[in-house]
Amino acid sequence: IRPDFSEGKNESSVVGFGLAKVVDSKNPKYPIGALVIAPSGWEEYSHIFEPQYLNDVITLDGSTNPKVPLSAYNGVLGVPGFTVWDSLNSVGDLKTGETIYISSAAGTLGQLAGQLAKRKGLRVIGSAGSDEKVAFLKNELGFDAAFNYKTQDKRTALTEAVGPSGLDIYYDLVGDDTTEVVLDLLNPH
Template sequence: MASTATGEEVPNKRVVLKYYVTGFPSADAMEVLTGTASLAVPPGSSVMVVKNLYISCDPYMRDRMTKHERPSYVPEFVLGETLVNFGVCKVIASGHSDYKVGDLVWGVTGWEEYTLVTEPESFFKIHHPELPLSYYTGVLGMPGLTAWAGFFQVGKPKKGEYVFVSAASGAVGQLVGQLAKLTGCYVVGSAGSDEKVNLLKNKFGFDEAFNYKKEADLDATLRRYFPEGIDIYFESVGGPTLEAVLENMRPHGRIPACGMISQYNLEEKHGVRNIFQVVAKRLRMEGLLVFDYYSDYYKFEEEMAGYLKEGKISYVEDIAEGLEEAPAALIGLFTGRNVGKQLVAVARE
């Protein structure tokens, strides 16, 4: 049954974009403002009001901070309006029959304390509140579904195959490596610091890992770790890394591509010069957007929650406290400042 809260107005901090970004972004492009929010829904409507508990920082948000001459796969943010991204929320008021006050949900919400959600049907109910709610910005949310769908449905792994994961300590990469190990694959990851390399090998169980910043010749590095070549490359970086990987792929290899973070801040993108390897080795490179796999979400949630409870999957988070820290937390993704999944605690429950 639909339910509503009182119609009181409350203070509402929010993060807005001040100007469109070219090149490397700065936290100064964003601003934290304070306005008000109503905790009621209009009579007869099917909207809901949520209190945001955790918000997610994700690399794709960089694309939304630039004004594009041609439309991108997601629209750019509107200057002066609240930024939006995935978050974990508690329902405060609801006119929708599927949601009641007190429900815990996750979906695309505002970078603010309270959000009026006009499309509640785009949200998912949280079925495992006994696990950390913050996990629904990561391992049990969009990054987790991305890793699971990208690896299994696009990568189509087989036991004994050789898997390389770039950005391997990030929100998606750390899960891809562990899912590959559960499948019986040999897994190597790359990351940008010795601390992250140790995390990959000692916490996430990767067979090998290396700090790409210390490798002068990435092609030689990959030949060293994969003398027989790579069957699956989970692509999150692009640029020179992708070039080097193409030289080291095995025939009929697969490349699920979920991001290319090395390219997001470049005004002129890096052109991959050896793309003919896709032809010569009969490779399959396929991009994935997590929205295409939403129909599989609850199946994924049950499987991943089981792995977490059984101790088969570990997850590392980097939590910034308070909306005031959200701009710096987002920008930190592009310098590798975060260790694990970057998120912001807005109001812990």
Template sequence: MSPNAKQLTNTRVLVAKIPQDVAPNKSHFRTVVLTEESPALQNNEVLVQNIIFSLDPYIRHEFAEGQEETKVIGFAIAKVVDSKNVGFPVGALVLSPSNWESYTHVSRPENIAELLRIDELASPKVPLSAYNGILGIPGYTSWDSLHSVGNPKAGETIYVSSAAGTLGQLTGQLAKRKGLRVIGSAGSDEKVAFLTKELGFDAAFNYKTEDKREALTRLAGERGLDIYYDLVGDDTVEVALDLLNPRGRVVSVGILSLHQNQAPPAPHNLVNILFKQLRFEGYLVFERTENLGKFWEEVTPLVESGEIKFKETVLESGVETLAENYLALLAGKWTGKVNVKVASL
């Protein structure tokens, strides 16, 4: 140990490798509390204190050869507490690719490239947690994928699955602003009412209590569908391929069903892509961040004014609760973005 090194008390969540045939459960996670030496930073590296974690359906984790568990990699609003990077000075607030822990050493080049400074643009009129959601990477994903892949046009009909989540909420409202008819689905009657009564969706249905093909066929009607904004990656795509109009679009953005260990779909009607001349395209946000500035410029005033509405949950609890809250998220416990605030600024 270096005689001048600072000591950190770091609470950290570790994840065991999750077999392909089971959904994540509490037995896959373990929390440890460690006293560690503050890292000696190299050029461009930073050390951040994690403040508000974003909980998302996926967890990104890698396993070194022979290891049974590793750190969970997520995203957080964080404060820079040590820096060798001129773009991210000590005290700056950032969106950080952070492990589920109190302090994260951001050192890998691909993770440094994902750092985004937000203290210079954060609006005092919206909660800071919004930059994990509707004004963060999830919101940008919705905005950019809808425009670049969905190519929406006034008078068209769009169907958004998992519409009560952060991406679904914003996608539906942006589509309405462009003059589209918007249909959504969610997993509870409360969420369905939220979509239609608060967000202005034209129609919505509960996919847990209604047959998806029957409900979507009824709500699409003779006009059919022009865009399917897919956030679940389940067998709904087969229904959508039948209902899409010629030159319709499928925007593939999420795979919630796979995170919940549902069997991947095997559509039997892919021939529709050919004969209807459909566009079926996947979207990965970190290959398309060049328009972030335009997104903030357009959407921030709409969120500030309340023209764009959003619902989020901010849980104030410790790092040690991240795993149980993540599992509750997968079970659909909350509506909209779920954040866990683990420290104060």
């Protein structure tokens, strides 16, 4: 997903999607007080002047659960969550019984990918950069296997974790030399 953002000026803030409350508006679709997820600057107040950005505004009023913290709309229920959901379901085409390996599995996207893959019935393997994170993946998130890429040889650890069934999906969140190891373990599809 690559939104069409115009290039900022040197004095402008970084633009991304954020959870916001409308404090002033001349647009009846976005009344004062409305909660929205919108392309906005990373700043205390943002102004949306360009009409094409209004197509990307999502109004949350009436759809939020009071038991869910608003911060969830910046994570699991926001752009990160949508990115993982769409990439796994549209591109990954997950099938029960397959094996997925997730690099950087203890990060936001990796945690989401692992949990969604488990719910689809996949065998989930992850890597992380500390023993504490590896324990978190296995004990808290239910990953089938995980290893510390900083203290273990990636090829050995991943080969042992994958086993004879091979690897079906690689969810790459790092873009390092792990790809070379994974290519040797992938099943033909």
